[in-house]
Amino acid sequence: MSKTTSVVEAINVTKTYMLGKIPVEALRGVNLKVETGDFVSILGPSGSGKSTMLNLIGALDKPTSGTLLIDGVDIGKLNDNQLADIRLKIGFVFQFFNLIPRLTAHDNVELAMSIANVGKAEKKKRALDLLETVGLKDRVNHKPAELSGGQQQRVAIARALANNPKFLLLDEPTGNVDSKTASEVLSLIKKLNTEKNVSIIMVTHDQNLAREARRTVEMFDGQITSDMVNNQ
Secondary structure (H helix, E strand, O other), X not given: OOOOOEEEEEEEEEEEEEEOOEEEXXXXXXXXXXXXXXXXXXXXXXXOOHHHHHHHHOOOOOOOEEEEXXXXXXXXXXXXXXXXXXXXXXXXXXXXXXXXXXXXXXXXXXXXXXXHOOOHHHHHHHHHXXXXXOOOHHHOOOXXXXXXXXXXXXXXXXXXXXXXXXXXXXXXXXXXXXXXXXXXXXXXXXXXXXXXXXXXXXXXXXXXXXXXXXEEEEEEOOEEXXXXXXXX
16 A cells, blocks of 8 residues: 555656657656645647656556656556556546447446446446536436537546546546536536545646646646646
């Protein structure tokens, strides 16, 4: 059991990709710490390194050098099976909801627990509780096509919470909905953070969205250029 209060800690992390025979430095000595219960946005334009950070924080890739700790575990030392186990500690929410069309909201959330060996009765109860938490108690038997974009994103957030993750990792979570719906989704995210103490890392290119987090980390050219607390 990890004693750390940090859900993520990057220490002098670099990431180099090969473009043919040419090395491309996507990250150049990044240092970042995200504590339990924090709400941090990672902001930057295309090519800034934020997508590479997303892949590393999501245990989808490993650093070239430096140390990246997820819940106190150095992912650079893990094999593919161990990385898959680490990903169970992370709740992913994407711009495109990635729900299974033929399944109901309840079944989409329940399915996420299949890989975590949760019992049948517990899966059903937890899915219902989570859908109630995100305000969809009356939509549990609706399929994605019968839900609005905002409701689909709420299902995706409930699904991301299904295995009690250490943190939510959001990739442009309001990028595929209109501004009114985006505001509602953002309110839910902030409520989960403040009322449920859910740790949240949100990757975005949208400055207005980024400023809604407690902290904004700005990236440019593979480096963190600022890390500041936002006025709420």
